[in-house]
Amino acid sequence: MASSSRSRLMLQLQSSPRLMLRLSPFLAIPSPSSSLSFSSNFRVSSSAQPTLQQPYPRSSEIVALEYADLNLSYNLDLGHVRIRQHVNPLSSSFSVPAQVPDWNQVFADPTLPLMVDIGCGSGRFLMWLAKRTPKERNFLGLEIRQRIVKRAEIWAKDLALNNIHFLFANATISFKQLVESYPGPLVLVSILCPDPHFKKRHHKRRVLQKPLVGAIVDNLMLGGQVFVQSDVLQVALDMRNQFDEVEALKHLDVSNPAILCDSEGWLLSNPMGIRTEREIHAELEGAKIFRRLIAQVIVQAMYKVGKIR
Template identity: 40%
Template sequence: MTLLQSRWLRFTRSALPPTRQHRHDRLLRGFSVSIPKFEAAGAPASLSSGNSHSGSKRFRQHVNPLSVTYRQPVELPKWTQCFANTSLPIHLDIGCARGKYLMDVAESQAFERNFVGVEIRRNVLREAEREAERRGLRNLAFVHANMNFHQATLLQSLPGPVKSVSIFHPDPWMKKRHIKRRLVTEEFVEEMATHLPNGTPIYVQTDVEELFAYMVEIFEMSKLYDFDVLHKNPLGIPTDREKFVCNEGGDIYRVKFIVDKSEKEAKDPAAQICD
């Protein structure tokens, strides 16, 4: 099944104006990217989804983000204790898991940017925090949060401007009754655009074709984003899920969405916030 044959496109593509249908089709045709095998996969023999990383401990792969457990008030870090320089621009990684790749990126940009990794599974995040502390990273912080409920609180608390966002291999929740649990929803993309200025890139990456088509539809239907082609991982360091998929001969689907509220602002000048 190709992206253009997926049920998500059949159900929702017809709702787009003809010009946007053409643009949308062009987007989807360009994003099946095969990556050469990595010499060291660094990942378990099987990974169902997400950015899981190898290690001695095994954690639960999935948690229900709609559960009351994950809708409690978020406990935010003390940013001045996390970052050596709180004025640096921020890269936000949503669904970082153990965050090994994020640590590697942060280490390579120690004086250029601060990094914030968000993960819904608290036990996974504790391991990431211990490793980041061991490595002495002063431009990286981890937050235990549910971005379907805590997004505004987190974004408003950040000490510096968010210059980019990444969503790598989110849980696909493939069963029909579980689709409502997906990270990328209409509310999610609308709230993200509300709190980010025009021009902010959001990098999306997955190895699940149907999920990719679904996420593209959600972003497109919001009319709050433009897009651009991504032929490689924008952070330059692959996640363990990415390594595993590529070594198995799978495809990675990537796209860069760019916040563009001009259409909405033209209709409603009062919507011009954040810029």
């Protein structure tokens, strides 16, 4: 985006209440979220003649601004790349586990704490985090849409990031063997706005199923966290309920009063310091984002053999 265009877009954003949030338990200080407000692109003047106001920026423009400091190239010979293209993870084409990479080849230091983003989409969210914590954490993005993964790999290479890696993988099939082979601790798992698969008969296609919950809990370090969010309440409730059934996990607002939640226990703000692309699109459409941040409070290996009740 040219600097002049970026300046004009910034002025539009500053005049609108729809501002980016910057808050994170790792990178910034939490603060309450701001509400979104919307109005028509038209207003009526004193002469009752409609006049056209300057329209709000499109969500794609705000996404570009949110990730502008990555300076990514979009002139890639990959054809049209659809982020929200739904696929059937139960298809035989996605039943083969992803090959475990040589962690010494993909990360400069494979002993660093690992964050795994399940369903990482374009990867920009994860690259933004990786760029800001190059010596503190490694990042692994798992995505079931292969063309999106190819683009993310090109971007990560262009950014010369040696603490991030993307894999074409069905997380339900591959997560367990991937994280169990990783030399360092698993410190954070995120599942952000996964495909909702609305029809009841398709709920079995949703990414978060009991085997994946078990694999996350079994491998998460003590104090490690799980961050889930969705703009679809039924999906958010499904994810929350599955993790709430695990005694070893507790929602962070229970022990940390600085974590601000609404009356239903949903986080008021994104704790990561950067919004995902789907999150931006949904908020601009007036949707509420339902978020939950959970921590491992019991050493699961001891819990499983009955040493902790």
